[in-house]
Amino acid sequence: MSAVEKAAASDDAIVTIAHVSKFFGPLKALNNVSLSIQPGTVQCIIGPSGSGKSTLLRCINQLEKIDEGAISVDGALIGYRRVGETLHELTDAEIAQQRLSTGMVFQRFNLFNHMTALQNIIEGPLTVLRRPRKEIVAEAMALLERVGLADKRDSYPSELSGGQQQRVAIARALAMRPKLMLFDEPTSALDPELVGEVLNVMRDLAATGMTMIVVTHELGFAREVASDVVFMDKGEIVEQGPPQTVLVAPSQPRTRDFIAAVLK
Amino acid sequence: MSAITSPVSSRDLAAIARMRIVPRRFYGRWIAAAAILGVLGWLVLAFAKGDIAWPVVAQFFTAPAILSGLSNTLIMTVCAMALGIVLGVVFAIMYMSPNPVLRGVALFYIWFFRGTPLLLQLLLWFNLALVFPTIGIPGLFSWRTIDVIGPFMATLLGLGMNQGAYTAEVVRGGILSVDAGQTEAAKAVGMTRLTTLRRIVLPQAMRVIIPPVGNEVISMVKLTSVASVIQYAEILRNAQTIYYANARVIELLIVAAGWYLIVVTVLQIGQYFLERHFSKGRGERRARRVAVQEDAA
Numbered sequence: 001m002s003a004v005e006k007a008a009a010s011d012d013a014i015v016t017i018a019h020v021s022k023f024f025g026p027l028k029a030l031n032n033v034s035l036s037i038q039p040g041t042v043q044c045i046i047g048p049s050g051s052g053k054s055t056l057l058r059c060i061n062q063l064e065k066i067d068e069g070a071i072s073v074d075g076a077l078i079g080y081r082r083v084g085e086t087l088h089e090l091t092d093a094e095i096a097q098q099r100l101s102t103g104m105v106f107q108r109f110n111l112f113n114h115m116t117a118l119q120n121i122i123e124g125p126l127t128v129l130r131r132p133r134k135e136i137v138a139e140a141m142a143l144l145e146r147v148g149l150a151d152k153r154d155s156y157p158s159e160l161s162g163g164q165q166q167r168v169a170i171a172r173a174l175a176m177r178p179k180l181m182l183f184d185e186p187t188s189a190l191d192p193e194l195v196g197e198v199l200n201v202m203r204d205l206a207a208t209g210m211t212m213i214v215v216t217h218e219l220g221f222a223r224e225v226a227s228d229v230v231f232m233d234k235g236e237i238v239e240q241g242p243p244q245t246v247l248v249a250p251s252q253p254r255t256r257d258f259i260a261a262v263l264k
Numbered sequence: 265m266s267a268i269t270s271p272v273s274s275r276d277l278a279a280i281a282r283m284r285i286v287p288r289r290f291y292g293r294w295i296a297a298a299a300i301l302g303v304l305g306w307l308v309l310a311f312a313k314g315d316i317a318w319p320v321v322a323q324f325f326t327a328p329a330i331l332s333g334l335s336n337t338l339i340m341t342v343c344a345m346a347l348g349i350v351l352g353v354v355f356a357i358m359y360m361s362p363n364p365v366l367r368g369v370a371l372f373y374i375w376f377f378r379g380t381p382l383l384l385q386l387l388l389w390f391n392l393a394l395v396f397p398t399i400g401i402p403g404l405f406s407w408r409t410i411d412v413i414g415p416f417m418a419t420l421l422g423l424g425m426n427q428g429a430y431t432a433e434v435v436r437g438g439i440l441s442v443d444a445g446q447t448e449a450a451k452a453v454g455m456t457r458l459t460t461l462r463r464i465v466l467p468q469a470m471r472v473i474i475p476p477v478g479n480e481v482i483s484m485v486k487l488t489s490v491a492s493v494i495q496y497a498e499i500l501r502n503a504q505t506i507y508y509a510n511a512r513v514i515e516l517l518i519v520a521a522g523w524y525l526i527v528v529t530v531l532q533i534g535q536y537f538l539e540r541h542f543s544k545g546r547g548e549r550r551a552r553r554v555a556v557q558e559d560a561a
Contacts, residue, residue, distance in 0.1 A: 110445035
């Protein structure tokens with residue numbers, strides 16, 4: 001059964017990616033990729049740099065536009081409105097609306113530099129969801145508590161370590177109450193001793209049943225937390241399966257080479 | 265080589281570390297300072313002995329015509345700068361738009377207003393009536409151009425549109441200085457393009473935009489004096505009107521210069537506080553905050 005048939009068979013998937021291709025000029029960043037993700041699972045995506053894994057993640061919340069194929073998130077086709085047999089591009093505001101079901105954590109944190117940790121977290125609920133400040137400040141404080149940074153509420157990003165910034169970034173994404181969290185190499189820009197604190201927060205989040213798609217090089221984390229692992233290379237999914245299979249006893253030589261290279 | 269280096273053995277170093285240090289003497293600095301003070305003293309003396317009636321300066325410093333000229337100068341500075349900043353932001357955003365028409369119009373605007381002298385632009389606006397005797401929407405209403413574009417309007421349009429062309433480039437530079445990751449993060453929390461610009465990009469671009477715009481406000485105070493040629497009653501024109509009558513040319517120019525310096529000094533102080541406000545979460549402020557926190561700890 002192909003991935004698409006599987007996706008069609010399991011209509012309860014929260015994300016369905018069907019035959020997606022993406023070009024950057026002559027470069028084919030994604031080549032006919034299909035993948036479906038069930039709610040409450042942790043999908044890890046591994047692969048060498050330039051394999052298209054970050055691009056795939058960015059397509060899911062429309063930071064990149066796909067050239068071929070289709071993606072549905074939370075039961076809705078993204079980027080287009082279907083009218084009969086034609087697809088109409090959505091407006092800027094409609095795309096922003098669709099992004100509300102996903103939260104995203106970036107490799108370089110991308111906290112708003114002119115705002116404190118607390119302001120970063122309440123900015124979305126305040127300006128996008130237009131919820132009352134009092135309510136969201138209380139929620140934001142609870143989130144800061146959860147990522148272990150309640151005492152940093154008034155610190156600016158430049159006053160925080162990389163690990164602390166990334167934890168605030170996770171809290172910022174969670175403040176929007178997304179149904180799905182996207183992590184784009186969340187620990188790749190961190191000093192080695194700071195990786196653990198971010199992975200701990202992610203581990204706790206997975207334990208709450210949050211659906212997560214994680215692009216990562218942390219094979220230990222993937223083995224421990226992932227429900228399913230995808231290995232990508234050259235814009236294609238090479239191998240997919242439970243972590244014990246893909247990470248421990250891969251069937252494809254390319255996967256084997258990659259894992260050997262990372263573990264070396 | 266041997267003349268300026270002192271050979272040491274490691275045994276001597278402990279004793280050397282305790283020796284008295286004789287600081288360098290900077291004779292050149294003393295000579296330069298003395299020479300400059302001498303020249304300054306000579307200048308002060310020359311002005312004191314020169315033919316300047318200082319009581320006249322004092323008398324006219326707060327004369328009604330001077331004060332009303334000053335207020336016109338300030339009003340024009342504020343209005344022209346406001347127009348310039350609004351146009352600057354609008355044209356900067358047009359310049360960066362994917363729409364080729366908007367981009368083309370912005371390019372043309374910047375090219376035209378930066379490419380022609382300000383004085384010429386003022387004269388063009390002031391003489392607009394020669395091109396369009398009446399302005400308005402045909403069939404609905406129309407005015408005589410002479411009534412609408414007087415000295416104030418012509419100066420405002422001239423200075424404001426000219427300023428907008430320069431400010432557009434400053435704003436564009438500021439927007440480009442904000443990391444693209446900031447925009448992506450804003451999109452990821454569901455902000456529209458306009459909200460992202462207003463809440464995330466522009467506030468951070470301000471750090472880069474404020475210093476040059478502050479300088480331009482200060483230049484604008486002085487640029488308004490160009491409007492004296494099209495009969496706008498700002499401070500320099502009023503000073504001239506007075507000295508045409510009483511022939512106290514230098515005294516009245518000193519009065520005007522004094523007021524310009526006062527206004528510019530106040531603006532510079534304002535600029536300092538504004539720059540501090542928009543450096544939130546950056547550089548020196550951060551260092552100070554961290555130092556305070558460490559002291560407290």
